[in-house]
Amino acid sequence: MPDQIAGLSELRGDCASCFGLCCVALPFARSADFALDKPAGKPCPNLRGDHRCGIHTRLRDKGFTGCTVYDCFGAGQKVSQVTFGGQDWRTGSREQARHMFEVFPVVRQLQELLWYLTEALSLPAARPVHADLREAREKTELLTRGTPGELAALDVAAHRQEVNVLLLRTSDLVRAGFGGKGGKKKDRRGADLMGARLKGADLRGASLRGACLIAADLTGADLRGADLIGADLRGAELTDADLTGAFFLTQPQVDAARGSAGTRLPESVTHPVHWTARR
Structure with a gap:
């Protein structure tokens, strides 16, 4: 691409x-x-x-x-x-x-x-x-x-x-244009979310700068407009998650995560090949 x-x-x-x-x-x-x-x-x-x-x-x-x-x-x-x-x-x-x-x-x-x-x-x-x-x-x-x-x-x-x-x-x-529920922007900068159960979570416009999301379950989560600079996504489950408009997300971060064809990514990165190999 x-x-x-x-x-x-x-x-x-x-x-x-x-x-x-x-x-x-x-x-x-x-x-x-x-x-x-x-x-x-x-x-x-x-x-x-x-x-x-x-x-x-x-x-x-x-x-x-x-x-x-x-x-x-x-x-x-x-x-x-x-x-x-x-x-x-x-x-x-x-x-x-x-x-x-x-x-x-x-x-x-x-x-x-x-x-x-x-x-x-x-x-x-x-x-x-x-x-x-x-x-x-x-x-x-x-x-x-x-x-x-x-x-x-x-x-x-x-x-x-x-x-x-x-x-x-x-x-x-x-992020000012991506408020969560009630228009609030979530600040989870540097948060320890290792293994967190965030399936379907509303994280629109959230600041996840430097957050530890290792092995976190973000299945179906809404991450539109989220700041992901430095977030550790190793083993994070992004199946069917929506990262449309998420920014400061790099290819290495995406490659380290788990996802599917249903994962929506910003235009700056691509779906890793190993995602398509998952059943």
């Missing part, structure tokens, strides 16, 4: 233009998401010499579900082809490889911010802050194109906080 929001197509991972950075730079621990432990900077044993995954079509079966719900938002190809000019970490010096692995997580965070800012600019209700959002997007894009040294020294947390002020304002403006 082509991207419905202009600019988001450039903010998706393009593994063919990357040197497998997420498979090397990032650490992971043996868990339900990963079948083994791997420290940062060490290649995953499934990474082939051509930077492709040797078990890509069998990741879930082999215990690497975490890999199937990850997206670098285009950081991999940007670091590989722009920051380091197409220089492969395998053929460069150890120092250069170390710099690539150090810079990749920084650019990934910036690229995620670009996703949110780009989506915010597509929301008519956020028009009062569009000028500030455009300025923040231009600044963030400029930061992603810094030198390895500049990126390594960047205070990403400070920049995220600066951008978050605008995203919060955007959230207030958008």
Whole structure:
């Protein structure tokens, strides 16, 4: 499906233009998401010499579900082809490889911010802050194109906080048009809703920013116009839920959840393939 929001197509991972950075730079621990432990900077044993995954079509079966719900938002190809000019970490010096692995997580965070800012600019209700959002997007894009040294020294947390002020304002403006019962907007920011029984719940215009919704039952829930930035949807049941107009929802969040053909999603994301395989 082509991207419905202009600019988001450039903010998706393009593994063919990357040197497998997420498979090397990032650490992971043996868990339900990963079948083994791997420290940062060490290649995953499934990474082939051509930077492709040797078990890509069998990741879930082999215990690497975490890999199937990850997206670098285009950081991999940007670091590989722009920051380091197409220089492969395998053929460069150890120092250069170390710099690539150090810079990749920084650019990934910036690229995620670009996703949110780009989506915010597509929301008519956020028009009062569009000028500030455009300025923040231009600044963030400029930061992603810094030198390895500049990126390594960047205070990403400070920049995220600066951008978050605008995203919060955007959230207030958008959710104002999606009141729940009685016109009230629900504030469940950061709420612990792990395993919560929310079947058929009216969550229109709710703020679920950073909420823990792991394994929550949201079957048939109404999430229209909800702010889902940072919400943990791992294992959340979204069968027949309506997320029309929900915003700041990313593909990795959707991929980590459970859903069906009846789940209605915003145009910025697509139905995961593994949803269609469910009976």
